Amino acid sequence: MTPTAILRRAALAALCLAGVACGTSTRPDDASEYELELIWLGTPPSEQVRSSFDVAGNTIRATIVGPLSTVALPTSFTNLSQCGLPGHPDVSREPIRGLRIYAIVESIDGNGGTLGSAGPCLIRNDDTPALGVMRFDDADVQNLLSSGRLARVVLHEMLHVVGFGTVWYDQAVIDTTTPTDARFLGLLARQACRDFNGGASICASTVPVHSADGDGSRFSHWRESVFANELMTPFLGSGATPLSATTIGSLEDLGYEVSYETANPFTLPGAAALRADEPATGLMLGEPMQPRWKLDGAGRLTPYRPRR
Ligand SMILES: [Zn+2]
Numbered sequence: 001m002t003p004t005a006i007l008r009r010a011a012l013a014a015l016c017l018a019g020v021a022c023g024t025s026t027r028p029d030d031a032s033e034y035e036l037e038l039i040w041l042g043t044p045p046s047e048q049v050r051s052s053f054d055v056a057g058n059t060i061r062a063t064i065v066g067p068l069s070t071v072a073l074p075t076s077f078t079n080l081s082q083c084g085l086p087g088h089p090d091v092s093r094e095p096i097r098g099l100r101i102y103a104i105v106e107s108i109d110g111n112g113g114t115l116g117s118a119g120p121c122l123i124r125n126d127d128t129p130a131l132g133v134m135r136f137d138d139a140d141v142q143n144l145l146s147s148g149r150l151a152r153v154v155l156h157e158m159l160h161v162v163g164f165g166t167v168w169y170d171q172a173v174i175d176t177t178t179p180t181d182a183r184f185l186g187l188l189a190r191q192a193c194r195d196f197n198g199g200a201s202i203c204a205s206t207v208p209v210h211s212a213d214g215d216g217s218r219f220s221h222w223r224e225s226v227f228a229n230e231l232m233t234p235f236l237g238s239g240a241t242p243l244s245a246t247t248i249g250s251l252e253d254l255g256y257e258v259s260y261e262t263a264n265p266f267t268l269p270g271a272a273a274l275r276a277d278e279p280a281t282g283l284m285l286g287e288p289m290q291p292r293w294k295l296d297g298a299g300r301l302t303p304y305r306p307r308r
Contacts (some may be wrong), residue, residue, distance in 0.1 A: 010015050018061025031190040032061040032255070033070065035098030041080070041088050044139075045105040048145055051264070053103060056155035059262055062164060063248055066257025070097045071121075071130050074301040083121035083133045083292060101161055108137035115140045117167050118157035121182045125297055127170040128255060132161035133289070138184070152241045153285065156231055160288035163254050164232060164247065165220025167291065169307040173253050174209060174219060176236050182209040186253025189246050192260070196245035202226060205244060210234050216287030235284055242266040 036057050044050065057172035072095050080088040080102060092100070120129030134157055144150040160166050168174040173186040183206035184190075190263055193203030202208065208223040212234065217234035224233045231241045242264035252258045291304040 030063045034061055034066060035096075036061050037096075037098070037100045038091065039100065039102050039144070041085065041102055041104040043105055045141065049105060049141055049150065052145065053149040053153040053154050053158075056158050058060045059155055060158055060242070063243075063258055063262045064162065064256045065249060065259050068098050068128055068130075069124065069126075071124060071295060072096075072294070072299060073131075076298060077293070077300045079120065080133070083131070083290070084117075085133055086137065099129055099162065100131045100220070101134055101158070102132075103134040105136050105138050105141050107139070108135075110137070111139045111143060113137075115153070115286060117156075117289050119160050120163065120291045121289070122293040122301075123167060123170070123291045124183070124294070125295050125299075126255065127163075127167045127294075129163050129167065130295070134158070134161065139215060147238070149236065149238070149241075152231065153236060155243070156236065156241075156285060159232060159247070159251075160220070162251065163177075164250060166288050167254065168220070170291075171254050173250075175206070176209075176211075176219055180211050181214075182211045182223075183207065184209050184250060184253075186250055188252040189249035192245035192249030192263075193268075196260075196266075199246070202268055203246070207250070211292075215284060217285070220288050226268060230266060230273040234286075240264075283304065 026118045038053060038057055073091065073093055076094040078091065080091060083102070085102065088102070097204050100215065108116060116134070118132070118134040120132040122131040141150060144153050168184070173184055175185055176182045177306055185206055189207050190203050190205070193199035193207055196211060208226045210218050210221040210223045215234065216256055222230055222232050224235055227233045228246070229237050229239060231243045232247050240269060243262060244266040245260055247261055248258050248260050290306060294302050294304045296302050
């Protein structure tokens with residue numbers, strides 16, 4: 001990192017610590033130049049819940065370290081119902097320097113069933129998400145908090161908002177030509193998988209993407225039967241859920257400037273330990289939300305056209 005970059009990071013951290021432009025949102029104070037702004041809607045959840053979101057947000061800001069282009073919210077974007085969250089008409093008009101996430105924890109369907117939904121809503125012209133939403137069921141959130149898994153579930157969902165599995169088609173990093181054997185094409189994820197996660201043969205040319213049909217999680221996660229307990233598989237086990245270098249590599253493939261220092265140790269299980277590619281035990285996290293809007297080259301709001 002150049003001295004200039006270090007200074008810029010220090011300046012950004014100071015800006016937020018001083019409360020300037022931070023408003024009521026929560027922004028971690030580390031030195032990342034990736035701005036992640038979390039705005040709570042409705043009745044703010046307990047401090048413990050909010051702290052789990054902060055832990056997840058801090059991990060993302062320690063992983064994505066480079067700045068993104070600042071975007072102004074187009075005037076035709078007026079209400080969060082445009083992101084599937086009706087009843088929340090107040091939208092911040094402040095320019096978005098990185099990613100703004102509107103989060104709400106509310107009653108959906110009680111224990112079990114739907115945990116909620118999360119994903120990007122508005123993406124830049126270069127396909128990086130600028131505005132996203134996270135909506136979780138209060139009952140499930142309390143359960144996850146009690147079992148100590150909330151921060152990891154939030155991190156999984158926040159990575160979808162950042163773009164994991166949600167802008168893969170736009171960035172042309174997924175190949176679903178053979179739907180039963182979808183593949184992630186990004187070179188940096190493949191390299192990380194081979195160099196750091198024991199994937200010399202499994203990731204020899206591409207990274208296996210979850211392809212089992214039926215639960216909505218296919219084409220947006222690593223393959224459960226190959227990546228097992230890794231954070232970005234569709235099912236979250238009760239044990240450790242490492243954030244692998246492969247996942248961080250996939251973010252770099254999306255155009256983010258990343259640091260691999262946040263990667264947890266992770267080795268792909270040997271062939272003997274691989275599970276069948278079918279619903280495994282563990283918490284099913286469901287299908288991430290796809291973007292709804294995209295900024296065109298002139299910064300105008302245009303309906304998102306899925307490329308899958
Ligand atoms: Zn997911």
